[in-house]
Amino acid sequence: MARRSQTETAVLGALSMHPMTAYALREAIRDVLGHFWSESFGQIYPTLGALEQQGHVERREGPRSGSSTFAITDSGTARLRELLSEPIAATPPRSGLLLRLFFGRTLGVRKCRELLLEARADAERSLAEYDRLARTISAEEAGSPDLPYVLTTISAGRHNAEAAIAWADEALALLEDVPGDDPPADGPPANGDS
Amino acid sequence: MARRSQTETAVLGALSMHPMTAYALREAIRDVLGHFWSESFGQIYPTLGALEQQGHVERREGPRSGSSTFAITDSGTARLRELLSEPIAATPPRSGLLLRLFFGRTLGVRKCRELLLEARADAERSLAEYDRLARTISAEEAGSPDLPYVLTTISAGRHNAEAAIAWADEALALLEDVPGDDPPADGPPANGDS
DNA sequence: TCCATCATGTAATCCGTTACATGATTAG
DNA sequence: CTAATCATGTAACGGATTACATGATGGA
Structure with missing residues (x-):
């Protein structure tokens, strides 16, 4: 096999x-x-x-x-x-973004915020892309028996992107009151090299 | 390296x-x-x-x-x-569920609906789990400097689960009017075995 | 003429999973 | 005493990415 x-x-x-x-x-x-x-x-x-x-x-x-x-x-x-028809082989999860946020204390709040803003922007871009795609495909493939199926996959992308945006906002709020002690430079303190 | x-x-x-x-x-x-x-x-x-x-x-x-x-x-x-601090290595996407839905015409509407209902149920379960987890950890780790970071990752799970539920409902609606010609059994038609 | 694109394949390597193999400690 | 759990490692395999190697065609 x-x-x-x-x-x-x-x-x-x-x-x-x-x-x-x-x-x-x-x-x-x-x-x-x-x-x-x-x-x-x-x-x-x-x-x-x-x-x-x-x-x-x-x-x-x-x-x-x-x-x-x-x-x-x-x-x-x-x-x-x-x-x-075979059962779906579950892919083990591996989110580099969440891994970084989880150890955010070590990474530093500032970088965490940057990561979240980036993720939010990415999601915003995908969202627009999915919307565009849905319109294009609906027009081009109108009447095709594949269309409804294809639309479900685009819808999945849309929902994920929306969720990512809402999450990023909530996560940014959660990190709001964390003290900005963050830039724990990789050497001794008071050393502005990078 | x-x-x-x-x-x-x-x-x-x-x-x-x-x-x-x-x-x-x-x-x-x-x-x-x-x-x-x-x-x-x-x-x-x-x-x-x-x-x-x-x-x-x-x-x-x-x-x-x-x-x-x-x-x-x-x-x-x-x-x-x-x-x-290294850039996040993007994991190539691989969703067995979406792969199946995309080729849903071949799989058959009925099985697609089943997959969606399963996915919805899974998401519902995760959602409950994330809520439970958030409460437990908030209590246990109250005051820990790691807490806000951990909560952001749980929040991500929550949002994803919610998105999965909303998506499954929308996808089921999209497949509503698809003719139930589906069970294209792998042999000749008019064969009600399964 | 020369570059971008279309086109086909192989080889080296890495990453990751699973199975294998072994043994100590503790609770029932 | 015996089963579950804690504990440590290795080996084989399989899947996936990347780099390598080559060449045809068509347009600028």
């Missing part, structure tokens, strides 16, 4: 929408699934090769000489359905 | 609160940082060893024969400050 983990799922899924070259696949995963998924370059080719050997995808003439277009086969669609 | 990635940060951070054995460290990371961080077992011992060699932690007599308690040293605290 060469369960290439969930890479297989992402690749088959992307190809289930329309056939494309490995290169285009990579861009589709980055640009279309990018908000909630990522695949590294070096995974895509080997996975495609394995899927081809298993008969789940078919290699055809590509747009350039030496290039190939991959299309999902019936067995590939069945395999995808199977993979999507 | 054997940058044991961010494991080093988590280990030094945990030891910055109080000295403990490697075993206790593991439990602290699981139970205390667990909402936003995880370290696998096999990372902790080697990392502690490396930190000891660099003089960032000190090994002392442990509570049992053959066991050791580790304490952070001054250089360790400086190192922690350094690590915490």
